[in-house]
Amino acid sequence: MIPVVALVGRPNVGKSTLFNRLTKTRDALVADFPGLTRDRKYGHAHYAEQSFIVIDTGGIDGTETGVETHMADQSLLAIEEADVVLFMVDARSGLMPADHLITQHLRERKKPTFVVVNKTDGLDPDVAMSDFYSLGLGDIYPIAAAHGRGVIRLLEDALLPFSEKLQIDAEVAARSEDGESIDENDTLDALLTSSDADTTSELTEEEIEALNAKIAAGEIEEEEETTFNPQTDLPIKIAIIGRPNVGKSTLTNRLLGEDRVIVFDMPGTTRDSIYIPLQKDDRDYVLIDTAGVRKRGKIHEAVEKFSVIKTLQAIEDANVVLLVIDAREGISDQDLSLLGFVLNSGRSLVIVVNKWDGMTQEDREHVKDMLELRLGFVDFARIHFISALHGSGVGKLLGFVNEAYDCSTQRVSTAKLTRIMQMATEDHQPPLIRGRRVKMKYAHAGGYNPPIVVIHGNQVNSLPDSYKRYLMNYFRKSLKVMGSPIRIQFKESENPYAGRRNQLTASQIRKRKRLMSHIKK
Ligand SMILES: Nc1nc2c(ncn2[C@@H]2O[C@H](COP(=O)(O)OP(=O)(O)OP(=O)(O)O)[C@@H](O)[C@H]2O)c(=O)[nH]1
Numbered sequence: 004m005i006p007v008v009a010l011v012g013r014p015n016v017g018k019s020t021l022f023n024r025l026t027k028t029r030d031a032l033v034a035d036f037p038g039l040t041r042d043r044k045y046g047h048a049h050y051a052e053q054s055f056i057v058i059d060t061g062g063i064d065g066t067e068t069g070v071e072t073h074m075a076d077q078s079l080l081a082i083e084e085a086d087v088v089l090f091m092v093d094a095r096s097g098l099m100p101a102d103h104l105i106t107q108h109l110r111e112r113k114k115p116t117f118v119v120v121n122k123t124d125g126l127d128p129d130v131a132m133s134d135f136y137s138l139g140l141g142d143i144y145p146i147a148a149a150h151g152r153g154v155i156r157l158l159e160d161a162l163l164p165f166s167e168k169l170q171i172d173a174e175v176a177a178r179s180e181d182g183e184s185i186d187e188n189d190t191l192d193a194l195l196t197s198s199d200a201d202t203t204s205e206l207t208e209e210e211i212e213a214l215n216a217k218i219a220a221g222e223i224e225e226e227e228e229t230t231f232n233p234q235t236d237l238p239i240k241i242a243i244i245g246r247p248n249v250g251k252s253t254l255t256n257r258l259l260g261e262d263r264v265i266v267f268d269m270p271g272t273t274r275d276s277i278y279i280p281l282q283k284d285d286r287d288y289v290l291i292d293t294a295g296v297r298k299r300g301k302i303h304e305a306v307e308k309f310s311v312i313k314t315l316q317a318i319e320d321a322n323v324v325l326l327v328i329d330a331r332e333g334i335s336d337q338d339l340s341l342l343g344f345v346l347n348s349g350r351s352l353v354i355v356v357n358k359w360d361g362m363t364q365e366d367r368e369h370v371k372d373m374l375e376l377r378l379g380f381v382d383f384a385r386i387h388f389i390s391a392l393h394g395s396g397v398g399k400l401l402g403f404v405n406e407a408y409d410c411s412t413q414r415v416s417t418a419k420l421t422r423i424m425q426m427a428t429e430d431h432q433p434p435l436i437r438g439r440r441v442k443m444k445y446a447h448a449g450g451y452n453p454p455i456v457v458i459h460g461n462q463v464n465s466l467p468d469s470y471k472r473y474l475m476n477y478f479r480k481s482l483k484v485m486g487s488p489i490r491i492q493f494k495e496s497e498n499p500y501a502g503r504r505n506q507l508t509a510s511q512i513r514k515r516k517r518l519m520s521h522i523k524k
């Protein structure tokens with residue numbers, strides 16, 4: 004499951020700065036849900052192909068009437084939901100009393116914690132760190148969030164237990180004798196923007212020529228041979244998400260059939276969803292039910308009902324998301340926040356408008372106008388009206404789920420994708436950039452769910468957003484994709500970062516070795 008990283012610390016230590024750097028800002032979403040006393044920011048990030056969720060908890064300064072009460076409501080919950088805590092302190096202000104209070108809590112929670120000493124720019128890192136060893140929380144990581152310094156080392160260590168790729172890299176690095184230092188900021192940006200796209204090595208000019216000859220001869224096979232077909236070999240994982248009370252449990256029960264009874268008081272923590280297998284018309288599904296766990300616990304009486312993390316993890320783990328909206332409540336900002344998470348994740352989506360029963364024609368028209376106005380920008384998802392309570396419309400839902408899943412996992416050959424790319428450029432030429440025409444050479448599939456199309460060429464990263472959107476829509480129409488977004492990635496024919504991934508400093512290699520032996524234990 005996608006790991007959760009919480010940023011904790013006093014106000015002003017630089018949590019937001021680090022949050023923005025990790026999530027690249029555009030992914031930052033502020034969720035304001037009932038039961039959460041303060042805004043917390045949740046962001047989706049990835050580093051070296053490992054996705055993770057970042058929570059920015061807002062500051063704890065110890066001047067509140069007891070840090071206990073303050074931490075109890077939100078930071079404690081964030082810490083509890085997190086897999087890793089980055090405890091940020093400020094090199095410029097040194098150790099403060101609130102840092103000790105936070106330390107005390109972290110120790111009680113027994114979470115893997117990394118002490119991050121921020122604002123070390125212009126300071127001697129050893130001196131800057133020395134103050135904080137007395138916290139006794141283990142390794143200390145000096146960084147400058149504002150400039151990105153030190154962040155690579157921090158992320159590699161913090162994410163290592165969750166990332167197969169980082170573990171392999173660490174092993175490779177541990178075996179290599181000497182490392183060289185790297186240009187950290189360039190590399191950090193490249194690693195933070197890398198995604199799970201496949202990194203098929205580039206075609207040579209001759210191979211591109213052969214590909215074009217094949218296309219010209221009309222040899223565009225529909226599908227490539229694969230030994231594994233996700234459309235038949237795996238169950239479709241469906242996350243049912245939505246604000247509290249929109250009818251998620253009712254819908255889950257309805258999908259399962261009335262004779263199935265589900266126990267909602269399942270043991271587990273706040274962030275655990277319930278996974279329920281379902282078989283229908285020869286297809287296998289797993290419903291991921293995120294409905295509130297009504298557990299009485301001292302920490303989270305108020306916040307128990309809705310866990311953003313649970314929802315985010317369910318989205319991440321799903322193939323298709325059913326976003327349930329309550330027709331009687333209209334579209335709220337919370338619905339839009341949830342929608343934003345789904346869009347960031349790239350998952351397939353069906354928007355389900357529930358409680359459609361017993362509404363007047365006038366009210367229905369009004370709701371439809373609202374949907375058009377506020378959700379019009381999500382052009383790929385179907386909007387479907389149901390009554391989970393009475394069952395109307397529910398029968399069609401799985402059909403839309405199948406459609407979205409099948410579209411998002413279809414296998415398309417390089418020849419076909421390249422041909423579509425060529426047709427798109429024939430219909431509408433890419434613009435000139437610095438007097439030169441952008442040259443797109445070929446396209447291939449880079450991943451599924453969502454489908455990723457990787458376009459190789461010259462200056463392709465400089466294409467204006469409007470042209471990128473044009474290409475995306477062109478691919479969507481040509482591939483007849485419904486219910487799933489499509490992502491397009493551009494690869495410059497010469498990748499300046501190629502081959503630099505494993506070059507680490509000698510101290511990093513020593514560290515890697517130590518961590519690896521730790522993991523193997
Ligand atoms: N010199 C230096 N300043 C930094 C660095 N990172 C953050 N700052 C500055 O520290 C101040 C606080 O940064 P924020 O990211 O807003 O801190 P925060 O912890 O999110 O603060 P709250 O939102 O109040 O909890 C800002 O003025 C930043 O510009 C750094 O690496 N070096």
Ligand SMILES: Nc1nc2c(ncn2[C@@H]2O[C@H](COP(=O)(O)OP(=O)(O)OP(=O)(O)O)[C@@H](O)[C@H]2O)c(=O)[nH]1
Binds near residue numbers: 251252389
């Ligand atoms: N009229 C009407 N009421 C509905 C419908 N679906 C659910 N409800 C009612 O809405 C209320 C909330 O339903 P739940 O299924 O518990 O909602 P939930 O989204 O699982 O709620 P949480 O567990 O709080 O996240 C219940 O009283 C349901 O009976 C519907 O289609 N029509």
